[in-house]
Amino acid sequence: MLKQRTIRKAVHAIGIGVHSGEKVRMTLRPAGENTGIVFVRTDVKGAKPVAAQADNVSDTTLSTSLGQADVQVSTVEHLMSALWGLGIDNLVVELSAQEVPIMDGSASPFVYLINTVGIVEQNAAKEFIRIKRPITVTQGDAQATLKPFAGFKAGYTFEADHPVYNRYPKYAELDFSTVSYVEQVSRARSFGLVKELEQAQAINKCLGSSLENAVGIDDYNVVNEGGLRYDDEFVMHKLLDVIGDLYLLGRPILGAFHGHKSGHALNNKLARALLRCEDAWELATFEVPSSAAHEDAIREPILQPAAVSVI
Ligand SMILES: [Zn+2]
The missing domain is CATH 3.30.1700.10 (lpxc deacetylase, domain 2)
Known part of the structure; x- marks a missing residue:
């Protein structure tokens, strides 16, 4: 029987939100069987957990955001991608601000973070x-x-x-x-x-975007060194x-x-x-x-x- 999986112990990362530009601390914590992936805003007093579910998606402008009541969690897609890629079924994701940190703009830093603490099998069957x-x-x-x-x-x-x-x-x-x-x-x-970045910033998106966390393209070339x-x-x-x-x-x-x-x-x-x-x-x-x-x-x-x- 293929079994559900979570991480071995808690692990932290600090970064910025690509759209808000705000600093955010993220903590990934092991979660029990059949919990699924759950986001918790630690900066919002009394905030209920937000389940990572398609019906909770509240905005898809340039990134995927989840919302339940007045609690919003944004830019979840790269972390969610890493979790499927690594076969993680159950996890609590604590955030000190609205956005998951963008890290380098890929899912690789999340993979690295999880692999530093390891993955454990649980008893329940993976669905x-x-x-x-x-x-x-x-x-x-x-x-x-x-x-x-x-x-x-x-x-x-x-x-x-x-x-x-x-x-x-x-x-x-x-x-x-x-x-x-x-x-x-x-x-x-x-x-x-790069031209589109200015348009995005006009609607208060991509405020934290840079060549550190995205591939930028001008009229003729990729502008990132490397x-x-x-x-x-x-x-x-x-x-x-x-x-x-x-x-x-x-x-x-x-x-x-x-x-x-x-x-x-x-x-x-x-x-x-x-x-x-x-x-x-x-x-x-x-x-x-x-x-x-x-x-x-x-x-x-x-x-x-x-x-x-x-x-
Ligand atoms: Zn993306």
């Missing part, structure tokens, strides 16, 4: 959301789809007609049975046109975001995702649409010898349909 039939949502010419698949794979088409984007791959796909999330996905950073981390860093960051946004379903997916120009809003629309279509998914557990499944702490096992039991 997956198994996609039973295709479901598609659209927004203008953007589209996002989930289909049945025995494992998890994702493909993404990134479209932007710009001399810099045109020099790099605009399509990428990954299959968790063969791709290392840590090596091939987690290090892909946020990116944007360039890109991977040739397909732009499209791979889009997949990193998809993984984080879809982990707000509360459990990892057994299925195949394909996105065409989808962003946080459409990713969330897909998650909400799936939850509403009860005939399109079911909860499943996975029978596998735990020791074999966790030899590589990063990769999900190759899932065979016969080994999945529906609960």
Whole structure:
């Protein structure tokens, strides 16, 4: 039986919110079985925990925010992506301000942070959301789809007609049975046109954005010293975001995702649409010898349909 996982002990990080520019202290704490991922604002007196769930998404402008009552938690997607990538089911995330720290704009610092304290198995069975039939949502010419698949794979088409984007791959796909999330996905950073940064700052977004936490692009080039981390860093960051946004379903997916120009809003629309279509998914557990499944702490096992039991 594949089991739920949490971290071995608490770990802290300090950074800034990319949109607020505010300093924030984040503490990740182990959580009991079936807790899920829960955010707690330590700076708001009496604030109730906010569950990392698609129905709690309150804003998707440039990042994904959660809100319950008047408690908001913002820019959760890169941390959520790292948690799916590492197979963490249960965690309490304490924040001393509204935003999860942006760190270097990728999910890699969160992976590093968690690996410094280690991951532990719990007794309860890990639950997956198994996609039973295709479901598609659209927004203008953007589209996002989930289909049945025995494992998890994702493909993404990134479209932007710009001399810099045109020099790099605009399509990428990954299959968790063969791709290392840590090596091939987690290090892909946020990116944007320097010109667009000014527009974002006019609506009080990206106030903490810099070349320390994003890839900046001018009319002709990537302006960061050192360039890109991977040739397909732009499209791979889009997949990193998809993984984080879809982990707000509360459990990892057994299925195949394909996105065409989808962003946080459409990713969330897909998650909400799936939850509403009860005939399109079911909860499943996975029978596998735990020791074999966790030899590589990063990769999900190759899932065979016969080994999945529906609960
Ligand atoms: Zn992102």
